[in-house]
Amino acid sequence: MGILCGAGAGALWGLVFLAPELVRSFAPLQLSVGRYLAYGIIATVLIAPRWKKVFSGVRLQDWKALFWLSIFGNTLYYVLVAAAVHAGGIALTSLVLGFMPVAVTIIGSRDKNAVALKSLLPSLMLCAAGAVCIGWQALTMPATSGRPMMGLVYALAALICWTTYAVWNSRCLMRLQHISVHDWNLLTGLVTGGQAMVLLPVAFLAYSGSHSLPEWGRFAAVSAGVAVIASLCGNALWNRMSRLLPLTMTGQMILFETLFGLTYGLLWEQRAPRVLEVSAFVLVIGSVLSCVAVHRRYSARETLPVMDLAA
Incomplete structure (x- = not known):
C-alpha cells in the first residue's frame, strides 16, 4: 500500500513539470504564488466545517514546523523548479530531482532499527552514477536549448529544499499520530496559502510585462489544476505513504515523480x-x-524469529 501511494503521488506530481511550459510568459515566483494561493483557498474551504476540532490538536511547535515545511516543500521549492524548467527544460529538471533518494536514504539510515547504510550502498552508487549522466548532459547540451548550467543550479537547489522537506515531514507525521494525513495536508495548505498572500504583491508588481485576458485565464486554470492535482491529491498520497514506509524507503519512492515527470516532458517535447x-x-x-x-530481506529477517517462537 505504501508503494502504491508513492507511485500515485509521483504520477500526480510529475504533472508539475509541465505547468511552467504551459504558461511560460509568467515568472517562476508568479507560478508559485498562483498555485499555492489556490491551494490555500481550497484547503480553507475543506477545513472550515471542522475548524475547531482540527485546530485543538495543533500546538505552537507544530505550527512552526508547518511554516518551514511549507517554505521548503512548497513555496521556495516550486520557484526553483519553475526556474529550472525555464532554464534547463523539463527532462533535465525532473531527472535531477530524481536523485533525492540518495540524500534521504543516507539520512534515514541513521534512524533507529533502520537498514544499515552499507546494505544500501549498491542502490546509492547506482543513483550517483545516474547523477553523473545528467551533470555531463548539462555541460554538453547545445546553447540553443536554453541555459542548461543555470537550470542545473536551480534544480540542485530545489533538490536540497525538497530533501529537507521529505525528511522533516516524514518525522512529523510519525510523531503526530493524532493528526490525520488529510488534516496535515490541509494545514500545510493553509500555511502555504498565507505565505502566497504575503508574496502576492512582490510576484505581480516586481515583474514587468503585460498579459492578455486569455493568458490570465490559462494562468488561473493551470494554478487551480496544479493545486488540486499535485498539492491536494498528490500530497495526501505522499503523507499516507510516509506513515507506511521507513524513511530509507520513503526516499526511494521519490523516483516515481522522476519517472512520470520525464515521461510527460518527453511527450511534451515530442522527442x-x-x-x-x-x-x-x-x-x-x-x-x-x-x-x-x-x-524485503531485512523485513524477512526481522519477522522470522517471531514466526519461530509462535510455532
Whole structure:
C-alpha cells in the first residue's frame, strides 16, 4: 500500500513539470504564488466545517514546523523548479530531482532499527552514477536549448529544499499520530496559502510585462489544476505513504515523480530520450529496485524469529 501511494503521488506530481511550459510568459515566483494561493483557498474551504476540532490538536511547535515545511516543500521549492524548467527544460529538471533518494536514504539510515547504510550502498552508487549522466548532459547540451548550467543550479537547489522537506515531514507525521494525513495536508495548505498572500504583491508588481485576458485565464486554470492535482491529491498520497514506509524507503519512492515527470516532458517535447537520459533512467530504476530488495530481506529477517517462537 505504501508503494502504491508513492507511485500515485509521483504520477500526480510529475504533472508539475509541465505547468511552467504551459504558461511560460509568467515568472517562476508568479507560478508559485498562483498555485499555492489556490491551494490555500481550497484547503480553507475543506477545513472550515471542522475548524475547531482540527485546530485543538495543533500546538505552537507544530505550527512552526508547518511554516518551514511549507517554505521548503512548497513555496521556495516550486520557484526553483519553475526556474529550472525555464532554464534547463523539463527532462533535465525532473531527472535531477530524481536523485533525492540518495540524500534521504543516507539520512534515514541513521534512524533507529533502520537498514544499515552499507546494505544500501549498491542502490546509492547506482543513483550517483545516474547523477553523473545528467551533470555531463548539462555541460554538453547545445546553447540553443536554453541555459542548461543555470537550470542545473536551480534544480540542485530545489533538490536540497525538497530533501529537507521529505525528511522533516516524514518525522512529523510519525510523531503526530493524532493528526490525520488529510488534516496535515490541509494545514500545510493553509500555511502555504498565507505565505502566497504575503508574496502576492512582490510576484505581480516586481515583474514587468503585460498579459492578455486569455493568458490570465490559462494562468488561473493551470494554478487551480496544479493545486488540486499535485498539492491536494498528490500530497495526501505522499503523507499516507510516509506513515507506511521507513524513511530509507520513503526516499526511494521519490523516483516515481522522476519517472512520470520525464515521461510527460518527453511527450511534451515530442522527442525520444537521449542516450544519457536513458542511462540515467535505467540507473535510477536499478537504484530503487535494489533498495526495495534490501528492505524485503531485512523485513524477512526481522519477522522470522517471531514466526519461530509462535510455532
